Amino acid sequence: MKLVYVFDAYCGWSHGFSGTLREVVSRHPGLPVEVISGGLFTGERRVPMSSFSFIEEANTHISQLTGARFGEGYQRLAAEGSFVMDSEAAARGVAALRKTAPDRSAELALALQHAFYVDGHSLSDPATYRQVAETAGLDADLVLAAFQASETKEAAEADFRRTAELGVTAFPTLLAVDGERTVPLARGHATADEVAHRLAPLGITPTS
Template sequence: MQLVYVYDAYCGWSHGFSATVREIAARHPELPVEVVSGGLFTGRRRVPIREFGYVQGANEKITELTGAVFAEPYQRLVADGSFVMDSEAAARGLAALRAVAPDRVVESATALQDAFYIDGLSLSDPATYRKLAEALGLDADAVVAAFEAPRARADAAADFRRSEELGVSGFPTLLAVDGERVVPLARGRATADEVDARLGALG
């Protein structure tokens, strides 16, 4: 059995779930974790953040329910309104980090979210991945090269297809996958204890 975590780096609810997914991965080192980028802001949804008027209210709810922090640098992006969230670029970034450090994918995925929601950095900017790689102790040149390589685009598209094939309709979604058996463990939000209880019930 493995865990499959389908998220989007630009999804506030996924940011709110970061602590839970890190805790579950730490509690269950015996379970491989696959992290899949979902593709929330692609195509016609790739527009300035001001187009999403619900963002502020949603973020306040996420903080209330999960304790997630939306820091001042990110708040300035929201206030300005011109920033464009591009989930394809974020998915390429995860693919690059995953390629360089496949055994640290949960850490990398949540670090990507912190880069945006805490530090206010663009996940389309190669400099963001250089900074992330250095903070994670990875080869920064290798990560940036992987982000800019054609393979990252193909990997991002493959992630979006994988999300669809798994039937995921919202982010974050945490699944237990055992062969053909796919069991949802969390959708939207859950505590680590709640996820653990559902895992335990699988037998």
């Protein structure tokens, strides 16, 4: 049994789910978590933030519902409006971090979301991955080399295909996967207690 977390690093609702994911992982330290990038802003959806008129209202709703914070760095980026959210680049970053520290994938995915939604750092910028890696105590040179490697682009594309194969169409989605069996635990929003309630029938109970 493992958890599969399908998210997008540029998804506000995924940022809002950060607290729930952190708590779920804390309660189930022995339960593996696979992190997959969904590819929200790819192709024709890679446009300036100003093109998404709903962002401010959506973020207010996310904050009210989840308590997630959207920091000053991000607010300045959103207000200026020219920044382009590129989910392919972000997925390469997730893959690079995942390759470097596979057992910390969930923690590092949350760190990436903090880098964008709180600090306002671009997830296309190698400097962001150096900072995340150094803060996490990882070898930053290894992370940057992985981020820029061609196989990491292939890993990002594989994530997008896996998302489709799992039938995931909204982010974030948290699944429990046991062999061929897949059980939805959260889609968009859920509390840690709600996730625990859905895990219980699967024989998964908190250990911390």
